[in-house]
Amino acid sequence: MTILVTGAAGFIGSNFVLDWFDNSQEDVVSIDILTYAGNLENLSSLDGNSHHHFIRGNISDRALVSEILNKYQIRAIVNFAAESHVDRSIHGPGDFIDTNIVGTYNLLESVRSYWNDLDEATKKAFRFLHVSTDEVYGSLADKTPAFTEKSPYEPNSPYSASKASSDHLVRAWFHTYGLPVLTTNCSNNYGPYHFPEKLIPLCILNALNGKPLPIYGDGKQIRDWLYVKDHCTAIREVLKQGQIGETYNVGGWNEKTNLEVVETLCAILDELKPKSDGKRYADQMTFVKDRPGHDRRYAIDASKLERELGWKPQETFETGLRKTVLWYLENETWVNHVVSGEYQHWVEKQYS
Ligand code: NAD
Ligand code: DAU
DSSP, rough: OOOETTTTTTTTHHHHHHHHHHHOOOOOEEEOOOOTTTTGGGGGGTTOOOTTTEEEEEOOOOHHHHHHHHHHHEEEEEESOOOOHHHHHHHHOHHIIIIIIIIIHHHHHHHHHHHHHHHHHHHOOEEEEEEGGOOOOGGOOOOOOOTTTTTTOOSSSSSHHHHHHHHHHHHHHHHHHHHOOEEEEEEEEEEEOTTTHHHHHHHHHHHHHTEEEEETSOOOOOEEEEEEHHHHHHHHHHHHOOOOEEEEOOOOOOEHHHHHHHHHHHHHHHSSSSTTTSSGGGGGGGEOOOOOTTTOOOOOOHHHHHHOOOOOOOOOHHHHHHHHHHHHOOOOOHHHHSTTTTHHHHHHHHHH
16 A cells, blocks of 8 residues: 655655654655755655655646556545745745645546546545645634634635635535545644744744844734644544544644744753853844734644544644754754755845
8 A cells, every 4th residue: 555645845744754654664655846845855864765756746747646646556645735835925826826726626636536446445445635724714813712623714825825725625525526535724833854934943043043033023923833743643643543524623732922932942042052152042033024914823722633533742842842953953964955045045035
């Protein structure tokens, strides 16, 4: 048996594939178009592993996806492939429409055609797991209850609107065609292999390089944070035991303001790699112009996943963040490769 993982060279996709091989003997086919966010170095520890097959390609390429599905007799798909950065979606929404909406549509159609031709038992066991985000639910007011699976969709950015559209397509392919789908809506991930355009890795690297730590607006926006390995475990559980057609919220019960996040990571750095001038990394925090349409608060109620599938996060925010900071300190080569080239253009465009 083989599973197909899309967007497998990105942050969560690569963590998922590595985690899969720590927990399973089953083969994985990874497909990724390798945008700026896709990095084969994330998967380099699997070089020479005959159970892993990497294919560079687009989820919209129906001929290629059909060939893969048939050749490897895929029994499940985990769809991570997406454009994932909110700020980039504000500068240019087109790629988000192309991959997150049209790409998901094309993938669903390739899969539906393959699935239709399977024998009844294989058809029944087949799964299409769509990885989505808490951002589809929009922004929460202070002290209001966390998002549940029943919360209305109210996306506010081009990114979240494109993810919401993809969730609706996945839902429709279940109700209309019977495709056995599962959807997960997760909060902010952090951990190894996180591309440094996102808050946590950006601030770790800027701190170490003596650069400003940019805080949008007043820094009191709230996100729920989940260590990426806990997200991977949740996805494995949903794939194994989830009810088809259902959605599952995934979160870490870790609501933090952005100021708290950056202050905590600065304190960890002060301890692990004190500055030679005796100053604190937090002194580099700098308030900058806010993100347009910036959602104020996200919070996830993950009790359905805990109650029905027995999942619980293993890391607290403090333990997960310490592991993350250590990983960046210990993986200088990875960091040096990632921050060259296209990354510099992005930093210039966003922060100059
Ligand atoms: P990422 O940007 O790090 O990785 C996305 C990967 O998809 C990249 O490797 C990229 O090359 C690939 N890709 C893009 N377009 C493609 C296409 N057309 N065909 C094939 N591959 C393509 O993103 P991530 O942070 O790893 O997020 C993965 C998924 O999880 C996304 O769907 C995202 O919406 C969702 N998600 C992310 C978070 C988070 O905090 N990062 C939280 C919840 C949900
Ligand atoms: O909630 C899940 C989502 O989390 C995922 O669906 C997205 O793919 C992922 O990118 C992430 O979105 P956010 O916009 O929340 O993540 P980001 O790291 O970009 O920003 C986190 C918070 O920090 C947000 O309130 C904006 C703020 N921020 C971000 C950057 C990059 C800053 O204050 N300064 C910055 O330079």
